Amino acid sequence: MLTPSRLKLARNRRGLTREQLSKLAGITTRSLLAYENGTQRPTPDNLDRLASALDMPTAFLLGGDVDEIPLEAISFRALSKIPAGKRDMARSAGRIALMLAHWIDQRRAIPMPDVPDLADADPETAAETLRNRWELQRDGVDNMIRLLECRGVRVFCVALDCHEVDAYSFYWNATPFIFLNTTKTAERTRFDAAHELGHLVLHASARPARRPQTEREADRFASALLMPRASILASGLRNASAEHIIASRARWRVSAMALAHRLHELSLLTDWGYRAVCVELARLGYRSGEPEGIAAEHSQVIMEALKATQPDTSLVDQAASDLHLTVGELRKYIDGLLPTDSASHRRTPPRRPTLSLLP
Structure with missing residues (x-):
């Protein structure tokens, strides 16, 4: 029936x-x-x-x-700018990803969620509190996706046919989920992951409507998490040039633009200096991309679940059969989080669509 x-x-x-x-x-x-x-x-x-x-x-x-995921449960960025059809596509894709998450849960032990509610803290304090709680290294976060998964956050891809939708997050049965648009640079994806973690930490309990203030708070949290104040202040980057910023960005594994913004945020760049740096970075191609950037991060949870399947059966083949989905559909939720040359999951990299990124 x-x-x-x-x-x-x-x-x-x-x-x-x-x-x-x-x-x-x-x-x-x-x-x-x-x-x-x-x-x-x-x-x-x-x-x-x-x-x-x-x-x-x-x-x-x-x-x-x-059960349908309630629209109000999801933190969509710039919700008013997303066509209703694309929003529903992404929400439905998220629901299918929940089925895949349950399938994975049956095959490997997943850490219990450890994402505190810090709604009463300002973003900078919340990031520092979380860093201390999670005992993070001084200079930032080595692998953002691995960190999230170690703390019980489930990470999947925003389906490629929903590319108009940026990263989003929600709780489902007390488990935090983050969906990332993996067609972006690795630096941007890391920042998006930290941004969505900011929403889970700062806004999940009250679940306010997405508005410019909450987006700024999540951005400030992400900056503080990935580029800790003490580390930045001790870096010797006061009045740094665009070239110096480019040479230093790998220390925190962030984009040149994000590092410039953080320096300005901490008053290490004047308003004039920040504008000049941004102009130069844009001229060098760092506004639309990240030349010679870092390698993409991968999901340890999905990779380990892949190893747990039968030797002659890939994760997506087995999951597609069990969940009654096509292999092509399942790939949309994990391909961007797997190595392209994975020995146990060879795949052709998806064709990158032309993105219309939301602010």
């Missing part, structure tokens, strides 16, 4: 309205509404039509009931 919640999940995952799915599947809009409401069952032929139109195995539509 068709599961109504799965039909709606699959339709939203593909970014389709009922009218659009009606045309693709050759089924009336009235019937689709009845299917989603659970007041009518499709014929076997119509069920196959739906599965084909949605590019989902028929078995997926027949699985157990699924």
